[in-house]
Amino acid sequence: GENVEQHPSTLSVQEGDSAVIKCTYSDSASNYFPWYKQELGKRPQLIIDIRSNVGEKKDQRIAVTLNKTAKHFSLHITETQPEDSAVYFCAASFNFGNEKLTFGTGTRLTIIP
């Protein structure tokens, strides 16, 4: 089955700086890669996703890049703000998201004011 690794497990960034979280996946058949943000005790919220036919996608301060050859994808948050503090999970799926998600282990991001 699919295996998703995520690094780093914790990340502290000064407010205004950029944060980068990286994930690798094992199954070359995976073609959908969402990123979820989860605040303590709350539901995961989709913040951005990318499909395998695209190399990069951007939404305001958030961007995701995908390298299919290397089987890794990354989340980039620019101009970080205190409300960006949360746990971020990457995930991978087949069939453009219509199948089960395999989640990474999560990154606890702390923005230092």
Added chain:
Amino acid sequence: GAVVSQHPSWVICKSGTSVKIECRSLDFQATTMFWYRQFPKQSLMLMATSNEGSKATYEQGVEKDKFLINHASLTLSTLTVTSAHPEDSSFYICSAIPAGAAKNIQYFGAGTRLSVL
């Protein structure tokens, strides 16, 4: 739109009792729902895929007789933890994919925190 409601949000039960958790898609139909378990400071681990009108597909290592899943309608899936024990204490989260949507995004419920005494 795309709201998933999960109930209850928190439940405490005695060891040996059964607990039912409901997952409802409020404004869309979902032929597929997923059940996850999340231990403190850990990732979401998929337990099973729930398909409307058919048996759930369980992940390896998940006891289907202990975690009963029923997807009786296009808007409701239930997870019953039977004969719960303290080691079953966890955060259980469901998700649903809108049927027929152009983009198959999983929308998550708010989760149920189960504490077994």
